[in-house]
Amino acid sequence: MDECIARLRLYYGDLPLAKMMRKIGVPTSTYANWVKRGTVTSDQLVVGLINAGISLDWFFSPGKQLNYPTPSQLHIAEVVQSDYQRASERTQIIKAVEAVEPLFELFKLEKNEDNQELLVETYLARRSDHVTVNFAVKQVAKALASAQRRAKKPRT
Numbered sequence: 054m055d056e057c058i059a060r061l062r063l064y065y066g067d068l069p070l071a072k073m074m075r076k077i078g079v080p081t082s083t084y085a086n087w088v089k090r091g092t093v094t095s096d097q098l099v100v101g102l103i104n105a106g107i108s109l110d111w112f113f114s115p116g117k118q119l120n121y122p123t124p125s126q127l128h129i130a131e132v133v134q135s136d137y138q139r140a141s142e143r144t145q146i147i148k149a150v151e152a153v154e155p156l157f158e159l160f161k162l163e164k165n166e167d168n169q170e171l172l173v174e175t176y177l178a179r180r181s182d183h184v185t186v187n188f189a190v191k192q193v194a195k196a197l198a199s200a201q202r203r204a205k206k207p208r209t
Contacts, residue, residue: 057093060112077101149176167199 058070065073074084078101087093102112110119153172157164175192 054087054091054093057098060115064107064112077105077107145177146173149173152176163203168196171195171199 061073061077065076068076070084071081074081077098079097083094083097099109102109110117150169150173153169153176156162156172157168162168171192178188
């Protein structure tokens with residue numbers, strides 16, 4: 054119970070407990086029951102965290118790098134897998150594009166297809182493969198090569 058509240062405080066700061074509970078959709082009566090029992094009902098907490106957009110990995114496994122299975126690692130029927138994979142990939146790509154969009158302005162990057170593809174590819178690799186040093190070095194090399202090609206192009 055104490056650890057749960059401590060993690061919520063890390064996320065929400067000094068927000069009063071009642072407001073924190075509202076943010077994760079836990080009724081005051083449920084929270085009162087948690088306090089009485091000294092334990093948290095995990096199913097309600099998990100649903101609340103997901104609805105609030107709080108990473109379950111971060112909340113329940115701080116400091117641990119957990120594996121995100123790729124669709125090919127999942128044991129589901131081939132037809133279902135391909136539908137799942139397409140829907141999942143579309144959602145992941147949309148989220149990745151939204152996440153990297155502010156970087157163009159922040160780092161004064163030229164907003165072109167190559168740069169966007171490189172950033173999105175790196176973002177997606179972080180979620181599924183836990184970026185290795187090898188992958189990171191290749192991404193930097195691609196970025197440098199792209200910059201060199203643009204520098205060599207004659208200006209019209």
